Amino acid sequence: MNNKLRWSRLKLKLILCLIGSFLASAALFLLLQSTGEDLLEHYRTRSSFIDKQEQQALPALEEYVSGQHLSLKDDAQIAEWVRKTKYVNLYLYKDNQFLYSTDGYTIKTENTRFLPDPNIFSKSQYSTVTFADTTAQVYMEYFFEYKYYNLITILGVILSFLFFIVLVLFFINKKTSYIGVLEKEIKILEGGNLDYPITLKGKDELSSLAQSINEMRKSFIERLESEEQARVANSELVTAMSHDLRTPLTALVGYLDIIEYKKYQDQEALAKYIHSSREKAYQIKHLSDKLFEYFTVYNTEENDLEFESYDGIQLMDQLIDEQSMLLENHGFRVAWEPSPVPFRVELHLISFRRVFDNLFSNITKYADTSAAVTIAYRIEDRWLLIDITNVIKKEAHEVHSTGIGLKTCHKIISQHKGEITFTSTGGRYSVHIRLPVNNTLT
Template identity: 30%
Template sequence: MAHRKFTLNQKLALLIVVAAFASGIVFLTLQKISNDLIDSYMNSDEYYQETSARYIKRFSQYVSLNELASTDRKAFGEWVRKENYIMLTIFKDQLLQYDSNYTTADEAAYGKEKVNQYVQNHSHPVKFSDGEGRVIIDGFYSSRYYDLAFTAELIGATLIFLTVVLLGIRRRVRYLRQINQEIHMLEGGELDYRMTVKGHDEIALIAESIEELRKAFLDKLLAIEKLQAESRSLVTEMSHDMRTPLTSLIMYLEFAKQEDVPIVTDQGRYIASAYGKALQLKTLSDNLFDYFLLDKEHAADLESVAVKEVIYDLISDQMSILHQEQFRVSITGELPDTFIDVNMEELGRVFDNIMSNLLKYADRQETVNITFGSDREKFEIHISNTIKATDSTTESTRLGERSIARMMSRMQGQFYSSQDNTIYKTVLRFWNTRIQLAEKTP
């Protein structure tokens, strides 16, 4: 039995650690590459001057469009917040008019702070509604690209983390699907299929438990089959051994019946009753033998036969026996030009069992009705008779019917029986394998 080295929780924790380590390496690698690229391009003086000039132009258009004066500080603040990542400084008449870095407490410097050398070297002229001023725009122009790169790096690292985790989980999910498929195979009766055991976690332990259950169940089935085989062998041997003394007993009783013993005497009644019981016991023994003999056989050898030929011969033989026993028989319908798959020996035993039931339980004063019915798929024989008042109940074991049902099933057919008050009905159903073509007249 497999020992559990790692539980599912431990495997999941280890998988998360590995995924986090891999995603961390990817994140740091991407960050180093992106930072180098941004630093090499966006922190150059050319890029800085080009970007500042572009913002100066945009700010000049904003001032012109809104006809702003150099003292419209609120409008300047809104533009700075909208553009983001920049710092705006405005001078007019050599005095400071606006600085985006100043707080409310610093606004006292407006109109007082003078232009310095840095402003003179880096400022650009902008025309306001109250005259020309000097504007300086500085910015963290690369910051937005750092933020975008950070977002992309974080997304990439997250995808790596999820990919590693999902790939690790996927292996066990695939194994669960395999176990599910193998369980369905066991449910379908393939008990010889061995369960696949992979790993040492809880899932593997479940698979191993199912495998042990399969082995135990298969052993029990084999033991049951062995006991059933022994029981069938014992019953069939006993049934066969009973035939010899039963045959002798029936023969002796037939000799006794031939003696001139009036039936009205006690001796005559005893002989007649014993003879009837002996025949009944022989019938039960034959049914028991046939039933267990069928149970031992695995499959019937079937052959395709024409319904009109085979069924006609069997029905004719049975009708002859019924007429000899003073039965009235009515036949309705016609035999179709079709073929069915049957085993001739077992088909004959089916009709013999039906005939035996008719002779034992059918009322000779009433008509036995036989009806043929067919379509493109099936052919059916319906038989109905009235049960004798003295024998209104069938044998308790119903081995005769069970033997008929089993033989019909082995021939891929079906058998049904029903009783409505004193009317007993049976149905034999066969499946048409092909339709016989009518012969062309010359």
């Protein structure tokens, strides 16, 4: 319900625009009205135009009365002349007695409205008009200036309304122009140019829409780049794996052919070929297991992993103890430093064990047994930092590797929102793992 009641920013801007335009138009109307009245008053004092209209009114009445042969009883026709002439009031007197006025008062009315008394006017202020039945005194009130006041008001209203429309159209034009820009830029994106940025203007629903399109464009670019990198990496992996599988597989087929066609000299040679075939078969199995593990990890999304919270020190001690025993069985010395700060960490244990298995498996292949393998972990700024260092043996360059294990480690650690880096300096090889810590225990 809150979403229904909440006004959008664009609607609020439109309402504010209408209110602001109305106030600006009202101010313009008042300014035009005041200026126009001042100019009219100034013109009246300096011009005889209105005086001429007043002077022409009485002759026009006399001409109308004589032309229509009107009597004093023809008040309807007299009122019709006043209505057509406009801005005039007419008072008729006979022997200084009020007879009729065109503003609705007659001698029969009991209204106490003030009526002009001809005795208080000079002869220049009233005139004698001859009717068909008699003569009468006529007093006329003139309001010709109101015609121009009304004209000023009408022009002020028109100009203010046009000003209001211009302001509203200016606001709407800004928004429609921006919509046109967005439409043009979206068509550019549709054409395949994803590097073209979307223009961001203002802070309303249109700018929010543009921001969303921009984020979607960037996400799509990142996805395409990620897919391209994955395609290249998989292509390289397939090429390397095909070479690594072909070599032991070719040797295995050769050994089996020798055994099948009995091309060996004696039983000792046969046993040797069988042993070599078994080693090649295990080598192929190891490579296929690594390949399966790699594709299993890369086809697993982060949301598919069930993370659990663990006591960090207990978990790390257990994992390092397990790997230390394996290293010691291969003749390595292990030196490790636990964290003095208690902490908890959330991770997918099976995946995280796989990282340790791959890392320590590489140590058994490439590390020099004469130098100690050092392991240390600590807490810094709510991050768990793990460092594993060993000395590289001289024969390590002769051992070929596809790098599947390290790629698998990269993927697993990234699924845990962490980082893993590898450094090699002066014959020492180091692995650095960085994982977020849920909370430290005090």
